Each structure stands twice: as C-alpha cells, then as structure tokens.
Amino acid sequence: MKALDELTFDNRFARLGDAFSTHVLPEPLDEPRLVVASKAAMALLDLDPAVAQTPVFAELFGGHKLWAEAEPRAMVYSGHQFGGYTPQLGDGRGLLLGEVYNEAGEHWDLHLKGAGMTPYSRMGDGRAVLRSSIREFLASEALHALGIPTSRALCVIGSSTPVWREKQERGAMVLRLAHSHIRFGHFEYFYYTKKPEQQAELAEHVLNLHYPECREQPEPYLAMFREIVERNAEMIAKWQAYGFCHGVMNTDNMSILGITFDFGPFAFLDDFDAHFICNHSDHEGRYSFSNQVPIGQWNLSALAQALTPFISVDALKEALGLYLPLYQAHYLDLMRRRLGLTTAEEDDQTLVEGLLKLMQNSGVDYTLFFRRLGDESAALAVTRLRDDFVDLAGFDAWAEQYKARVARDGDYTQEQRRERMHAVNPLYILRNYLAQNAIAAAESGDYSEVRRLHEVLTRPFEEQAGMEQYAQRPPDWGKHLEISCSS
Ligand code: AMP
Ligand code: MG
Numbered sequence: 001m002k003a004l005d006e007l008t009f010d011n012r013f014a015r016l017g018d019a020f021s022t023h024v025l026p027e028p029l030d031e032p033r034l035v036v037a038s039k040a041a042m043a044l045l046d047l048d049p050a051v052a053q054t055p056v057f058a059e060l061f062g063g064h065k066l067w068a069e070a071e072p073r074a075m076v077y078s079g080h081q082f083g084g085y086t087p088q089l090g091d092g093r094g095l096l097l098g099e100v101y102n103e104a105g106e107h108w109d110l111h112l113k114g115a116g117m118t119p120y121s122r123m124g125d126g127r128a129v130l131r132s133s134i135r136e137f138l139a140s141e142a143l144h145a146l147g148i149p150t151s152r153a154l155c156v157i158g159s160s161t162p163v164w165r166e167k168q169e170r171g172a173m174v175l176r177l178a179h180s181h182i183r184f185g186h187f188e189y190f191y192y193t194k195k196p197e198q199q200a201e202l203a204e205h206v207l208n209l210h211y212p213e214c215r216e217q218p219e220p221y222l223a224m225f226r227e228i229v230e231r232n233a234e235m236i237a238k239w240q241a242y243g244f245c246h247g248v249m250n251t252d253n254m255s256i257l258g259i260t261f262d263f264g265p266f267a268f269l270d271d272f273d274a275h276f277i278c279n280h281s282d283h284e285g286r287y288s289f290s291n292q293v294p295i296g297q298w299n300l301s302a303l304a305q306a307l308t309p310f311i312s313v314d315a316l317k318e319a320l321g322l323y324l325p326l327y328q329a330h331y332l333d334l335m336r337r338r339l340g341l342t343t344a345e346e347d348d349q350t351l352v353e354g355l356l357k358l359m360q361n362s363g364v365d366y367t368l369f370f371r372r373l374g375d376e377s378a379a380l381a382v383t384r385l386r387d388d389f390v391d392l393a394g395f396d397a398w399a400e401q402y403k404a405r406v407a408r409d410g411d412y413t414q415e416q417r418r419e420r421m422h423a424v425n426p427l428y429i430l431r432n433y434l435a436q437n438a439i440a441a442a443e444s445g446d447y448s449e450v451r452r453l454h455e456v457l458t459r460p461f462e463e464q465a466g467m468e469q470y471a472q473r474p475p476d477w478g479k480h481l482e483i484s485c486s487s
Pocket of ligand 1: 092122248252
C-alpha cells in the first residue's frame, strides 16, 4: 500500500512534446472537499484507501498541490461532432496530470476534469459542476462493476467555487483513470491538419504502448485497427445488452482502447425503449439507443479515414466489415446468457427480438425483467411476469417458445439456473432518478447518499440487505427526467 507521495510517474505522452499537448497548471477550487472516492480505483494505484480522508487528498485532486514528477498537459485533438467535423477541440477543461505505474506494472493516466481553462477551452470556463462530476464518477464505477470496459474514476472533489450554467452551481473535479486518453479525434487532428510526421509519431506511440502484440503481425497498423474495431464492437454489444445509452458518441469521445469514455447526458434504460434519446440536444436522435450500433461503425470509419496514410483503403474496408458480425455475436452471446441459455440455436436472435418488441410495447422495466426471469423456473417466472405485458396473447406465444427453448437447453436445477442468471442480470443499475436523489443531497452538502449509491453499484449482481429501494422501478417523477446537457 502506498501513501500519496509514493506514486511513480513516467509521463510518456508528455514526452511527445508540444505538438501533442500544452503545459497548463490546474486552477485550484475554493475549499476543496472529498465528495466520494472509489477504493477499487485507489487499489489500481496501490493507494491505501485511508489516504482519501486526509486533507492533502482533496488538495491534490482539487488542484491545489501537485507531485514534483507530475507534468500537467492539455491534449490537442479534433473530431466529428454530431456528424460534422470540428477542426480543433482538445482538453478544454481537463488535464493529463501524468502517467503512474502500479506495482503490477500497469500504467494509468491521471486525468483531472474540471481543472480550469486551457488553450482549448474555446467559449468554455474550464470547469465541471458537481452534478456532472458525480454522474461521471458513478457511471464509470457502475459500468466497470457490470463488466463493461470503461475509464475509471478515483474521486470527486467538491468546492465552494461558483460556476454558471443554467443557474449558479458549484465547481468540482473528477479524477479519471484510463490506460490512455487518446481518442479517435487525436488521429483525425493530425490527419486533417496535414501533419504526417506527428501522425506517424502518434501511431507509433499507440502501437508500442497499447497494442505491442500487433508489432508481431505482418501489417502492425492494420492489426491495431482490427483490434480497435473488435474492442469497440464488444463494448457496444455490452452497452446494448445492459441498456446503456452514451448520449454523445462524437469521435472525440471514442477511446482508441475501446472503453466507455467522456460521460455526458448518459442514461441506463428504465423501461425498454429502442428509440430512447438521453441527450435532449440530440433532436434527430443520432445517438438514440438503437443507433449506437451503426454509429459505432460510422465512428470507426472516421478513424479509418484518418489512418489512410498507413493502411490501404481495401484493408481498412475489410477490417470495418468485421464490426457488425462481431457486434452481433457478442450481443447474442450476452442476451442468451441473460435469458439463462447455455447453448446456441439458430432462432435465438428471433427469440430475443420478439421479447424486446413486447417489452417496448408494454414499457417493461429492462433490468428487473431479466432479474425476475432467473428468480424462478422458466415456467413459474413467465407466469409471474405476464402481468407486466399489455399484449397478453403476444407474451403467451413468446413464453411458450421460451419454455420450449429452455427445455431443449439442458438439464439443470433451478438453483443452478438462478445462480447463473443472477451472475449476469444485475439487480441494481444506475437509474437516472437514483443519481438525481444523490446529487440533490450532495448539492445541499450531504454526500452520504452518493457514497451509499456508489457502494451498492459496486456489487450490482448481489442482493444486498436493506437496499431494496435501489432495486425499484422509478417513481413517476423519476421516469422522464430531463438531464441537463450542460456539464
Ligand atoms: P464534451 O462534449 O464534454 O465531450 O466536450 C467537447 C469539447 O468541449 C471538448 O474539447 C471539451 O474539453 C470542451 N468543453 C466542454 N465543456 C467545457 C468547459 N466548461 N470549458 C471548456 N471546455 C469545455
Ligand atoms: Mg469529450
């Protein structure tokens, strides 16, 4: 276990130099205080969890102090936002403080979001508000607990610094961890600004540090792109299987590691709704729940375009062609497991689609349906779940198909079925209204609800005593919350 001053830095991205990032010091928050910390994320840095309670922790992650070895940098990138190219973006309010190695030899970027203005702030104030910092923190740690690749969050630091959004709010910082903060938009920036030398340097950097096994392949860059396609297909399959809506899948928010990244007005589905749009400024539904699948491919094509100096167009096209079949295979595999099936049959896709259509028409809770389906034998469970559906004849027909499919699947006890299904079907997810309750309390200075909710979400598959209130459908007020897009 390490103390805070024992972290080991090796700032490889900073060493790429001024063409890639700019040195900027964090702008401290007034009266920094710990809102919440993740013990699991602290363990990634070998940090003793007790250090979160020390004043120096809030000072470090509230922008007051820096390690001597840290080299805070704002990264430059660009990207396609809602389909249109923006020639220059960059870290407008976040800083890469440095890269830290843990004892296992893994390196982690320390990225402080809300750290003040940078050369890339454009019209922004460089700040993040408490509300959005708490949402990013909870989502990162909740997605991780569900087994969905994501950036992690070490802590949220609150403050008395006023920040103006639709109304006056308080500034906060979230410390984000990831093996890399390089986005699709990094490659696009050097491609569209016609800087081939820097672009080659960036590609070498990513290949050497993050895809070293691709070096062994005849065409290392192509192998790396294929790997990026595969990882994104798998990540998005998991989003779809668990009902996660990212909300702002711009190419500057897509990680070259295939992890969920840069949380905005995201949401987990309550009722199943394929057309759900969580971002209220997304008037055309470009990033609606079901559109995330084709948008994943669109974003990969944007990255492919930026890689044309290194890889032939035909090879890029072929690699892009892997995306949909891989997505489909991962998605179907997960949905089979959510249905309690251990074997694969041709018609399973139809079984899944049939169920989703019925859920869509009846507004059935996406998370609780699967959890309850595993509570009892297939026959008993469908009898009990039937009341949630409006189209009873339709549901009965589906239930018959499902029971027959389960009977063909194998011979196991209900105990085995429950255990297997509960291990993939969470009881607790980060519902918007739960986040909203925790945020309202935190905004009035009480952080206990954020901490409790975070604790519950770190073990989403395990029924926890006294936590029934976190496993409920939303009350009426919490069903269609307008989550502000400002952050
Ligand atoms: P996002 O939609 O949060 O991914 O941000 C898109 C771009 O706007 C990125 O370059 C951000 O750094 C920048 N940005 C967002 N909010 C702010 C802010 N409050 N101050 C400065 N830059 C910001
Ligand atoms: Mg972003």
